[in-house]
Amino acid sequence: MAVEKEFLKILNEYADSVDITNRLKGQLTETLPKEQREHLIIEIKCMEFYFRDGDLFPNIEHFGNDGTISRYPDISKFTEFEWEYIKNRVGSCKNTFLKARYSHLLYKSSHHNDLAVQAISCYNNLCKEYLSKKEPNPHSFLLFCYSLECYHRLTNLAKHNCDNCKIKILEYLKNEQLPFVWKGNVIELILSSSLFKRKDVVGLTE
Secondary structure, eight states, rough: HHHHHHHHHHHHHHHTTHHHHHHHTOOOTTOOOHHHHHHHHHHHHHHEEEEEEEEESSSSSEEOTTSSSSEOOOGGGGOHHHHHHHHHHHHHOOOOHHHHHHHHHHHHHHHOOOOOOOOOHHHHHHHHHTTTTOOOOHHHHHHHHHHHHHHHHHHHHOOSHHHHHHHHHHHHHTTTTTTTHHHHHHHHHHTTTTSOOOOTTTTTTT
């Protein structure tokens, strides 16, 4: 089990790093036991999705001349074994980013609101974690924005604590810890959101 512990350690320490999949692929050796190899391949698949507009998209999308679309990873082709493994990981892992990722993927597959609520909680906590970093950097800024977008989108889809979501987003905009250059992204999110009404945004430019 030493090798499996090694790739779990990599996940826990570098899950939100840009090179996470390369780090994990480095553990795919010929001597890796079959079960551990299967688990590692699932983890790599989960990390191959990227953030866009508050959602997770496959790393590769190819549009054929006949109109067909091929994707990798293709969430519609995940096996029952893979989904069961991901469900178990949600319950066993402590890393907030990983919990958010697994819950979000499960929700995209099943559309069960309880999974959306779980992912919403994780993304909300991630926003706090990235903002509380002593030395924010461009990468933590992106991760904060991605997490906030996912928190907002899933809240809207699940219709879960929408008023609370609006309050938190407005609080981030007014938060003095949030660098001024970051606030434009928050304003764009607010202005493009169906959650916010005219009365909610009065005075925002101030």
